[in-house]
Amino acid sequence: MNLDKTDRKLPGATPELISTDLEAMSASLSDSLQPRPHDGSWASRVCDYTGITLSWTPGPMSNSLEAVYPFVIKGDRIAYHANPNVCTIATAVNYAKKRQAPISLPLFAQWFTTIDDPLLDFETRKTRLTWIYNGLSNVATMGHIFSLELPHVDQVEKWAQWTPQEQREVLEVLRTGEKRSIVHRLLFGCDGRELFHVSENRWGNCQPSTIKDARDTVYPTLVKIGQQYGLTKEEFDYFLTIPSPRRGERVFYPFYVLSRSQAEENGWDWNSVKSFSLLTARTMAKYCNRWAVAAGRDEPHAAEAMTYFLAAYFCDQIARIKRDKPTATREEILWLNLDRWDVPTVPWARHPFKMSLAKGPDHGIAMMLGLKVPDLERFDPLRHIDLSQRTVELDAWLTNSAMGNNNAADWDSIRTLLRRVPLRHSFWRVDERLGDRIWNGSQTPSLRPVPPSPAFAMPLLPIDDWLNGADQGVLQQQCCGEQFSTIGLLLRHCQERHSYSESPTLRDAVNPDQDDVDKAHWNSVVICDICGADFTAAQGLRIHRRDRHPETLAPEDSLQGSVSAAVRGHFICEVCGSDFILRRNLLQHLALSHDRHDGLPCTQCDETFATEDQLMGHMRKVHGDPKPFKCQECPAAFPQRNALNDHVTGVHRNQKP
Incomplete structure (x- = not known):
């Protein structure tokens, strides 16, 4: 699939060369599979970016073929999916990265880690977030100057014009963030407007009519909307506006505080507001909401x-x-203006934090702003917006893309997964100077960026194999006298043995004992509990019970009576009658289908949740506690129940978990 979409279309990619690349990749990937620990009856694969065991079932944790860097040199041609430039990662991680530089992923992880850390004071958190924001702004700049946003064929045409030394420099910049000579050369003559703008249509000069309409109508109405939500004019101006290029005036700017200096430097004005709003509405109608539009909804x-x-x-x-947060200062509130995943939003077209309209509760619904305009009436902003009726959220591109088309119940676990990406990996090593300043833009002078510290360091692979046409996959790695056949296994080893901080707990997508669990369950379904006869299907058991043991059936039982009840789930929804084999599936069904939350209770309020991921997300956002599961015998706390159980078993019961 990947080869058909990209590699076969690249210059110089003959069928024979593609076949050779495919055979080499297949052999490397096959060698990297891990047999099942018990009997080797099936194989598993560890995610090379996060260290979790991947799933063979489609979903956010399923196997996804990843091209580590944007290109690899194979003789006299530039390739994409070819050894050693391929690895296997979770699908959700692949969606989060898209075509960005590989160092975007560890920066995302550091943002989540910094936001979630309850021990950081406000000033320390600000300095780290500033560094990460600057770093990701520079990642966006890399995407522009290295043409990463172009189609692959166009990318290769540009990269083929570089000398071998320039190609080496580009790969080193993409995996470290070092500002090398090629960055200086390609940035020469670029200004902030070229790098940070609303869309590919550059901002034009603000029309006098737009300024007058904004000053006389739009801005006063926005202030009145703020008053409907309890904000004074002073608060509205502080939280949601910046100085206009016209001296003494303010302009609407609801985006994250760290992007304000860029906006002011680039002349954000009412024309920019209008352009961004129209682009957002048109994008929603043309792409995200196109099926609802076609249906007239x-x-x-x-x-x-x-x-x-x-x-x-x-x-x-x-x-x-x-x-x-009644005790929060105005500045703290300003820094908490984040999306559902605690990610900031900005208006810049190329930035991973670019704001986007996303479907709120789930997919498969019409995207609605909550506009209630009676027939024959003109739209009135003060009377016709009902946010309780909206079905959209405003998320960063990162959040929207990583959530993808996955089930809403998986969203919090995807965020936890992204937190596991390390700062120093065999494929990248983020330079400590990357976030010191925005390469081609300004930042608030009073903020002093401070880089986060890596929890551990993995040996960085030499870039030569990507430049000399090596046919082998990533070579085996050594650590502590052990050999690791994949980067993912080495990563897991480092997370477990060498990390000074606890990696976010996430159950592996594949439970190596699940096959035994499934076998035991279905044996109980298709084995007669009277005579021990076994059957390959429940239908055979029902016939057997009817013919051989009719005395065990109640008179009113038909062929679908108590026998069929034996093969149904053990947990039945009292609202609609649906049945479930697992209690957690019933709880999730109650929460999502009937708005009933009868599951895990919050220890600080009366809320209950169907899944641990949902409870953890609530604790993080509402109570500022990313570790809701507390040990009753010591002060330890954990993000998920299974980690608490392992702790109690291993530490307080002196048993191996």
């Missing part, structure tokens, strides 16, 4: 209402932060 006033919707959304968010 869209909102006809969405384009003209978008700026006012953005104001209502962010005013509501600021009001909720004030309510949930």
Whole structure:
């Protein structure tokens, strides 16, 4: 599939060469599979970026073929999916990275880690977040100057013009973030507007009519919307505006505080607001909401209402932060203006934090802003926006892309998965100077960026194999006298043996004992509990019970009576009658289908949740506690119940978990 979409279309990619690449990749990937520990009856693969065991079932933790770097040199041609440039990672991680530089992933992980750490004070958190934001802004710049956003064929045409030394430099920049000479050369003559803008259509000069309309109508209305949510004019200006290029005036800017200096430097004005709002509305109608539009389920006033919707959304968010954190200062509230995953949003087209409209509760629904405009009436921003009726959220591109088309119940676990990507890996080593400043832009002078510390370091692979056409996959790695056949196994070893901090707990996608569990369950379903006869299907057991043991059936039982009840799930929904084999599946069904939360209780409020991931997300966002499972015998706390159980068993019961 990957070869058909990309590699076969690249210059110089003959069928014979593609076949050779495919055979070499297949052999390397086959050699990297791990047999089942018990009897070797099936194989597993560890994610090379996170260290979790991957699943063979489609989903966020399933196997995905990854090209580590944007290119690899194979003789006199440039290739993409070819040894040693391929590895296997979780699908959700692949979606989060897309075409960005490989060092984007460890920076995402560090953002989540910094936000989640309850021990960091506000000032320390600010310095680290500033460094990470600067680093990701520079990653966005790499994407532009190295043409990563172009189609692969166009990318290769540009890269083929570089000398071998320049190709080496580019790969080193992409995997370390070092600002080498080629960066200086390609950035020469670029200004901030070329790198940080709303869309590929560059900002134009602000039209006088736009300025007058904004000053006389739009801005006063936005202030009134803020007042509907309990914000004074002073608070609205502080949280949701920046100085306009026109001296003495303010312009609407609801995006993250760290992007404000870039916006001011690039002349963000009311024309920029209008451009961003129209682009957002058109993108939603053309792509995200196109099936609802085709069915006539869209909102006809969405384009003209978008700026006012953005104001209502962010005013509501600021009001909720004030309510949930009554002791927070105004500056702390400003820094907490984040999306569902605690990721910031910015308006820049190429940035991984670019704001996007996302489907709120789940997929398969029409995207609605909550506009309630009666027939024959003109849209009124103060009366016709009802956020309780909306089905959209405003998320960063990272959040939206990583969530993908996955089940809503998996979203929190995907975020936890991304936190496991290390800062220093065999494929990358993030330079400590990457986030010191934005390469081609400004930042708030009072902020002093401080880089995060790596939890451990893996040996960085030499780049020569990517430049000399090596046919082998990634060679075996050594650590502590052990040989590791894949980078993922080495990563897991480092996480377990050499990390000074605890890696986020995430159950492996594959349970090596699950086959035995399944076998035991289905044996109980298709084995007669009277005479021991076994059957390959429940139908055979039902016939057997009817013919050989009719005395065990109640008179009213039909062929679908008590026997069929024996093969049904053990947990039945009292609302709709659906049955489930596992209790957690019933709890998840109650939460998602009937808005019932009868499962895991929050220890600090009355909320309950169907899954541990949902409880952990609640504890992190509402109570600032990323480790809700507390040990009753010591002060230890853990992000998931299975980690607590292992702790109690191993530490307080002196047993091997």
